[in-house]
Amino acid sequence: MDAHDYVVQCHGLERTYHDDGVPVHALAGVDFEVEKGDFVSLAGPSGSGKSTLLNCIGGLDRATAGTVTVGGVDLASLSSAELAELRLRRVGFVFQSYNLIPVLSARENVEFIMQLQGVHADQRRRDALAMLDSLGIGELADRRPGELSGGQQQRVAVARAIVSKPVLLLADEPSANLDSHTTAELLQLLADINRERGMTIITATHDPAVMAFARRRIGLQDGRIVSDLRDEGAGG
Amino acid sequence: MRTSVPVKVLAQLSCRNLWRHRRRNAMLLGAIVIAVAFVLLANSLLRGWQAQMLDTVVANLTGHVKVLAPGYRDDPSIQRSFLLPADYQPELPGVDGWASRVRVPGVILSERDTRGVQLVGVDPAQELEISFLADVAVEGDFLESPTDRRVLIGAALADQLETAVGRRIVLMTQGSDGRNREAGYRVAGTYRASSSSLEKVFVFTGREVLQDLLGSPAVTELSIKLVENGQRSVARDILQRQFAAQEASTWDELEPMAASMFRFVDTAMLIWFSIMMAALAFGLVNTLVTAVMERTRELGMLRAIGMQPGVVLIQVVMECLMIVSLGVLLGIGCGVLAVRSLSEGIDLSQWTAGIESYYMGSLLIPVLLPYDILRVLGLSLLFGLLASVFPAWRAVRVEPLDAMRR
Numbered sequence: 034m035d036a037h038d039y040v041v042q043c044h045g046l047e048r049t050y051h052d053d054g055v056p057v058h059a060l061a062g063v064d065f066e067v068e069k070g071d072f073v074s075l076a077g078p079s080g081s082g083k084s085t086l087l088n089c090i091g092g093l094d095r096a097t098a099g100t101v102t103v104g105g106v107d108l109a110s111l112s113s114a115e116l117a118e119l120r121l122r123r124v125g126f127v128f129q130s131y132n133l134i135p136v137l138s139a140r141e142n143v144e145f146i147m148q149l150q151g152v153h154a155d156q157r158r159r160d161a162l163a164m165l166d167s168l169g170i171g172e173l174a175d176r177r178p179g180e181l182s183g184g185q186q187q188r189v190a191v192a193r194a195i196v197s198k199p200v201l202l203l204a205d206e207p208s209a210n211l212d213s214h215t216t217a218e219l220l221q222l223l224a225d226i227n228r229e230r231g232m233t234i235i236t237a238t239h240d241p242a243v244m245a246f247a248r249r250r251i252g253l254q255d256g257r258i259v260s261d262l263r264d265e266g267a268g269g
Numbered sequence: 270m271r272t273s274v275p276v277k278v279l280a281q282l283s284c285r286n287l288w289r290h291r292r293r294n295a296m297l298l299g300a301i302v303i304a305v306a307f308v309l310l311a312n313s314l315l316r317g318w319q320a321q322m323l324d325t326v327v328a329n330l331t332g333h334v335k336v337l338a339p340g341y342r343d344d345p346s347i348q349r350s351f352l353l354p355a356d357y358q359p360e361l362p363g364v365d366g367w368a369s370r371v372r373v374p375g376v377i378l379s380e381r382d383t384r385g386v387q388l389v390g391v392d393p394a395q396e397l398e399i400s401f402l403a404d405v406a407v408e409g410d411f412l413e414s415p416t417d418r419r420v421l422i423g424a425a426l427a428d429q430l431e432t433a434v435g436r437r438i439v440l441m442t443q444g445s446d447g448r449n450r451e452a453g454y455r456v457a458g459t460y461r462a463s464s465s466s467l468e469k470v471f472v473f474t475g476r477e478v479l480q481d482l483l484g485s486p487a488v489t490e491l492s493i494k495l496v497e498n499g500q501r502s503v504a505r506d507i508l509q510r511q512f513a514a515q516e517a518s519t520w521d522e523l524e525p526m527a528a529s530m531f532r533f534v535d536t537a538m539l540i541w542f543s544i545m546m547a548a549l550a551f552g553l554v555n556t557l558v559t560a561v562m563e564r565t566r567e568l569g570m571l572r573a574i575g576m577q578p579g580v581v582l583i584q585v586v587m588e589c590l591m592i593v594s595l596g597v598l599l600g601i602g603c604g605v606l607a608v609r610s611l612s613e614g615i616d617l618s619q620w621t622a623g624i625e626s627y628y629m630g631s632l633l634i635p636v637l638l639p640y641d642i643l644r645v646l647g648l649s650l651l652f653g654l655l656a657s658v659f660p661a662w663r664a665v666r667v668e669p670l671d672a673m674r675r
């Protein structure tokens with residue numbers, strides 16, 4: 034298959050940490066590809082390497098061995114400034130918490146990343162408001178994170194992550210701080226975004242509910258892929 | 270495509286962050302304001318002292334520049350003198366006043382006592398333009414002209430000699446022929462100067478009267494007061510050309526003690542400034558480090574989503590500089606007000622006896638130079654910038670993942 038059909042490719046990916054001199058193999062040889070427009074969930078017990086894998090794909094962490102390519106670019110060939118640039122323009126992140134700048138309103142948080150990208154003020158404002166509206170939180174645009182619930186904050190984080198149309202959305206335990214109802218809503222949101230916008234999404238989670246929303250479920254254990262299930266019927 | 274630095278949003282972020290911790294930042298601001306105001310106040314007091322020092326030195330018969338015959342400084346006598354045309358006028362720019370004098374060591378005798386003094390033959394009108402005689406309180410009469418045959422002596426000297434206004438004294442000195450001369454004079458008046466040592470040293474009489482006694486039409490010094498102290502070297506060089514056979518000198522060459530004192534005050538200003546700024550920088554760094562540490566996760570997240578380390582650095586430095594510049598400006602404002610409120614001067618009369626020797630009068634009037642304001646402004650901003658670089662560097666040194674894990 035042509036490499037350009039894949040948004041992400043990992044080959045022989047290893048990541049070894051040294052904990053007081055003791056090597057910890059967070060990733061011990063991971064091979065997989067993610068097709069454009071896919072919705073993948075990484076599952077596995079705590080410490081199985083889900084976050085490490087997401088961070089390597091997002092250019093936040095560097096592989097000890099093996100290769101990671103995003104959109105056909107080998108991340109090992111990029112400087113840290115270029116990796117930051119890649120994260121700014123091509124990858125959207127939703128973290129477990131601390132996604133937002135506390136002193137900026139929801140709209141300003143969404144606009145912030147576009148300001149870093151150099152988008153014009155008018156367009157920024159329009160895009161940010163449209164994005165918040167389409168995620169159902171348009172009326173909260175002027176509130177600061179401290180005045181929003183956890184679920185609302187994560188929605189703003191999703192808006193921030195996808196507003197500039199990255200090729201890839203990475204979400205590490207986006208529902209960890211949410212109740213099950215809010216989790217379901219957030220997942221529905223991600224699934225909608227995946228279906229309607231064709232955005233490639235990779236999430237890491239413990240949560241069986243999250244896995245149910247994904248189209249492809251990859252199981253990790255001890256830094257290795259132990260299962261890879263595709264469910265064509267799910268995701269909506 | 271490189272990302273441009275979005276200055277506006279960084280400024281907005283900085284303002285909001287400062288406002289968010291307004292109590293802490295208000296304290297920091299207060300500290301900056303106080304430190305800068307104190308630096309400026311201390312600066313202007315020291316400048317005032319310098320100005321006083323200069324006034325004193327210039328007024329104590331030195332002037333800004335002076336022409337003397339070669340060798341006069343080592344051996345002051347009428348032999349080391351020069352002739353000045355009767356209608357002489359100094360030809361140089363920026364002259365505030367001038368005087369020609371005959372000044373020789375001599376002895377003054379009363380019925381009671383004898384003292385070694387400096388005999389100074391003056392034109393009283395000229396002295397009122399340039400010397401401390403303009404400011405003295407006189408009991409009896411001031412001298413009237415260069416031909417006034419009476420003497421003006423210090424009150425302290427009159428006490429020592431147990432003489433008084435209207436009484437007679439005798440002056441003795443070496444004439445131009447090398448022989449001792451003496452003559453009797455009546456005391457026209459006694460003067461009270463800012464320091465009793467002046468009163469004990471200088472005995473004034475008419476210039477032509479002293480020239481008669483010495484048997485010479487020459488003068489021993491030409492003393493010139495300038496409008497600008499800064500022009501003294503230029504003036505000296507011009508005078509040196511005009512009086513090629515004599516020696517032209519500036520006040521700092523003539524009074525090296527005073528000159529080193531003057532420079533010491535310059536140094537004291539810098540030392541005081543450095544101490545205040547170091548203390549301030551220490552507090553600044555501490556506060557800023559705390560502020561940055563609190564935001565470790567936030568800054569880590571910003572870098573994780575693609576903000577370049579340099580931009581994070583700029584944001585933190587900007588935040589620091591905002592509060593520092595505000596503090597410095599307010600501090601300068603307060604400092605200027607404080608100096609204004611002291612424009613009447615600080616009365617030091619109860620201390621002056623002890624500090625007279627440091628060229629200080631009894632009233633210290635602060636002097637605010639635009640140059641000093643600019644220097645305080647520039648250096649404080651520089652200190653602020655340096656103090657903010659460390660916290661900013663701490664902020665970007667941590668890898669985003671580590672920062673977010675904290």
Ligand SMILES: Nc1ncnc2c1ncn2[C@@H]1O[C@H](COP(=O)(O)OP(=O)(O)OP(=O)(O)O)[C@@H](O)[C@H]1O
Pocket residue numbers: 050051052057058059077078079080081082083084085086239
């Ligand atoms: N910075 C680090 N230094 C040392 N060891 C690390 C570091 N980060 C991760 N590890 C180790 O690597 C392994 C994988 O960690 P990772 O965070 O990827 O797991 P995870 O699957 O995301 O777990 P969880 O479900 O708890 O989030 C773990 O054993 C962890 O202790």
Ligand SMILES: [Mg+2]
Pocket residue numbers: 083084085205237
């Ligand atoms: Mg994890």
